[in-house]
Amino acid sequence: MPAPPRPHACGIDFGTSNSTVGLTRDGVPALIPLEGPSVTLPSALFWEEEGGPPLYGRAAIAAYVSGEEGRLMRSLKSTLGTGLIRESTRIGRRAVPFAEVISRFFGHLRARLDAEAGPGITRAVLGRPVHFVDDDPEGDAEAEAALARIARDQGFTEVSFQFEPLAAALAYESTLSREELVLIVDIGGGTSDFSLIRLSPERARAADRAADILGNDGIRVGGTDFDRQFSLAEVMPELGLDTTTGGGRGRMPRHYYVDLATWVRINMAYSQRNITDIRALLKEADAPDRVARLLRVVEDRQGHALAMATEAAKIALTGAEAARLELHALTGGPNPMVTRARLEAALEQPLERIAGRIGTVLAQAGLTAGAIDTVFLTGGAAQLPALARVVAAALPGTRLATGDMLGSVGTGLAIEAGRRYG
Structure with missing residues (x-):
């Protein structure tokens, strides 16, 4: 029996939190293993201080958690469509452009693809959010172009997007x-996207699906935004957020806490200027234990570990009514309990935005929820x-599938x- 034809193209989902690579062989789509047997790879890199090659995915996170000296980077996709993609970040003694960091990660995906399917795949369909940037068509186009350049740098000569x-x-x-008639609600790490589309086995055979798409929209709100809101509501007050200084005459600056709660900005919190300023504020703080x-978090560069503890508590609350925030080893303070109700209160605003976009997509299509x-x-x-409750409230009686x-x-x-490349 002849060997099945080798695929000529791949699909790459470079996600804010996780990434996948897929191939279609003999008409059957499948994801390839990217880390051991796992088909998902956390979108993370860890550079050791000595300047060796970076680690990727779970290995990167494990190296950071184990206490190795180095730099952990996550949520890289969030730099696309922002000024950060044109800037550099310090890794050891070297200033490394964010575009190079993403290119390194794409290179690792390329290496895993070559190991699984053999070298020679030069065509790729890349996933992209409906909007990399809200209400900024020029920034959105720049983000797509930057991602296409990075893919081409890694040997994909023909790049398209879906x-x-x-x-x-x-x-x-x-x-x-x-x-x-299906509404796709895709809540990723950095964006939430919505598409209303007619689907069927017969329509799947059509080369052009444009007529089947009745509505399409998105916003730059996702899982990392949920983490940030949760952190600002429940974690950062343990470090002095919203506390006063000088007997009530001043207030702790908010920007330290926003940086620590935002994955792509955490390393900015570690600057020597911040450390000097926080030491001075500590002398004036009305809640000195919290400040x-x-x-301690900034001096010890524990912001990433703090973000992971926040994320872990959020995940725990998807299946439990209460969970403990494991902060003591990082801050020296208590390990407070948090509840699902408090998480949902912190997420009220982004969830309202998601519900609003569902209404926008229905209005685009000229349809009511009952359709x-x-x-x-x-x-x-x-x-x-x-999220399921928000969707159910926006579309009462509609079947939810996952x-x-x-x-x-x-x-x-x-x-x-x-389909595109055969």
Whole structure:
């Protein structure tokens, strides 16, 4: 029996939190293993202080957690569409452009692809959010162009894009036996995207699906924003956020806490100027024990570990009504209890924005909520119980479906790569 033909193209979902690579072989899409047997790779790098090659994914996070000296970087996709993509970050003694950091990560994905399928795949369909940047078409185009350049630098000579929610729709469509009008709600690490599309086994065979797409929109709100809001509400007050100085005459500057709560800005909090300023503020602080915890986190460069503790508590609250924030080893303070109700209160504003965009997509299509057959929820942050309630409230009575929360976009991109490039 002859060997099956080698695929000529791949689909790459470079995500804010996790990434996947997919291939279609003999008409069957599948994700390739990227780290051991796992088909998902956390979008993280760790550079050792000595300047050796970076570690990736779970290995990168493990190196940081184990206390190795070096620099952990996550949420790299969030730099696209912002001024950061044109800036550099210090790694050891070297200033490294953020574009180079992302290129390194893409190079690792390329190496895993070559190991799985053999070298020579030069065509790729990349996933992208509906909007890299809200209400900024020029910035959005620049973000896509930057990602395309990075992919070409890693040997993909033919690069095209597909919206991430539409890719998820293709993955869901492969499970259908009849036609459905489906709203895809893709809550990723950095963006939330929405697409209203007619899906069916028959429509799946069409080369052009433009007529099936009835609405499409997105906002720059995702899981890392949930983490930031949760951190500012529950974690940063333990470090002195909103406390006063000088007997009530002043207030602790908020920017230290915003930097520590925002993945792509954490390293900015570690500057010597910040340390000097916080030491001075500590002498005036009306809650010196809490501000001392802030100083400890910044001096010891524990901001990333603090963010991971916040994320871990958020994840725990998807399945429990209460969880403990493990802060003592990082701050010297207590390990406070947090509740799902308090998490949901902290996320009220971003969840309202998500609900509003669902209404926008329905209005684009000129449809009412009752016309939707199914809502397909995907993306790592889509597992929050509050999100399902928000969607159910916006679309009462509509069936909610889920699939591979982290892999549906990559699978759909593999389907699209097979369709576009054969």
